Amino acid sequence: MMPASPQLQQAAEALTRNGFDVYLANEPAHAKLVFFDRILPTIKHKLVSWGDSLTMHSTGVLDELLADPAIEVIKTFDPETTPAEIIERRRRALLTDLFLTGSNAVTADGKLVNLDMIGNRTAALQFGPKKVVIFAGANKIVPDLPTAIDRVKNHAAPLNAKRHNMPTPCAKSGYCHDCSSPKRICNTWTIIDKCFPPGRIKVVLIEGEWGL
Numbered sequence: 489m490m491p492a493s494p495q496l497q498q499a500a501e502a503l504t505r506n507g508f509d510v511y512l513a514n515e516p517a518h519a520k521l522v523f524f525d526r527i528l529p530t531i532k533h534k535l536v537s538w539g540d541s542l543t544m545h546s547t548g549v550l551d552e553l554l555a556d557p558a559i560e561v562i563k564t565f566d567p568e569t570t571p572a573e574i575i576e577r578r579r580r581a582l583l584t585d586l587f588l589t590g591s592n593a594v595t596a597d598g599k600l601v602n603l604d605m606i607g608n609r610t611a612a613l614q615f616g617p618k619k620v621v622i623f624a625g626a627n628k629i630v631p632d633l634p635t636a637i638d639r640v641k642n643h644a645a646p647l648n649a650k651r652h653n654m655p656t657p658c659a660k661s662g663y664c665h666d667c668s669s670p671k672r673i674c675n676t677w678t679i680i681d682k683c684f685p686p687g688r689i690k691v692v693l694i695e696g697e698w699g700l
Contacts, residue, residue, distance in 0.1 A: 489514045495596075496693050499629045502598030507683035509690040516546040519623055519692045523549050527690055531619045537562040537581035539609030541590030543699035544623045550588060564608070578608040582616030589613070590699055591624045592644045593636035594691070600680040601636040603645060603673075610678035613689070620689045625698030633679070641674065647700045649673050 492500065492512045500510045511526060513519035536553055538561075544550065554561050562581045566574065581587065589609050593601040600622070604610040613620060630636045646658035654673060657665040664674070683689045 489518060490695075492693075493626065493695060495629055496626055496695060498596055499594055499598065500693055502596060503594070503691055503693075504598075506598040506681065507686035508598070508600075509687045511690065511692045513692055513694045515696060516543075516548070516623075516694060516698060519694050520547045520549050520552070522692055523547065523621065524552070527621060527692075531586055533559060533586045535560050535562070535584045536586045536588070537564055537577075537584045537612075537617070538587065539581075539589035539612060540565065541588070541623065541699060543590040543625055543628075543694070544588050546698055547623055547694075549623075553588075575606075578606070581608065582612055584617045585619065587612045587617035587620045589620070589622055591622050591628055591691075592640045592700075593630050594624050594628050594693075595633055595636050596629060596631050599633060599636070600678075600689075600691075601633065601640060602678045603640045604676045604678075605673035607676035610676050613678050613680060618688075622689060622691045623694065623698075624691065625694045625696055627697040628699070629693075644700045645674050651700075 503510045511522045513522050536559055553559055562577050564578050564581055591600050592603055602610050630639055641664040646662045649656045649659040654671045656669045656671055657667050
């Protein structure tokens with residue numbers, strides 16, 4: 489790949505110090521090559537699932553895994569099934585070999601910061617799946633934890649609420665109201681300071697702006 493930007497390089501070095509396996513990519517298509525050439529061969533991956541992530545979807549990784557008959561993929565988003573079945577699938581997704589997702593923010597000192605409505609994605613980051621692969625654009629990298637929290641609450645979450653047509657104040661205004669809406673999507677925080685066991689979480693940092 490082309491030389492990484494200083495921003496990506498700094499974040500990669502910090503994440504590595506914190507026990508994450510880190511890979512760099514020029515663009516989503518390159519991230520897909522990195523995943524299939526360098527990451528997937530090192531992981532037992534008969535049972536796979538994912539958490540909502542536009543960045544991850546942009547790589548095309550999930551589409552290729554879904555097309556492989558040798559891999560069972562637990563579909564955690566499926567408009568053709570019931571809400572109760574979706575919840576059950578998300579519970580099963582915590583026991584997979586591999587879980588794919590993104591990150592709401594990555595701090596320059598190597599922390600992963602995420603916020604969920606239900607908690608299935610944040611739970612998987614903490615414990616459950618044997619391996620987790622995160623795809624994150626350079627736009628997710630922020631200087632510190634307070635900036636990360638602000639980015640999530642006043643940028644990523646409002647855009648995500650709007651994307652999912654949630655009737656929340658932030659979906660209309662574009663910023664957090666710390667609401668009490670029944671459809672509030674900001675309920676469960678996860679801040680991962682260090683990866684344990686080391687290497688369980690793989691982070692693919694992608695140059696450019698990807699995802700929310």
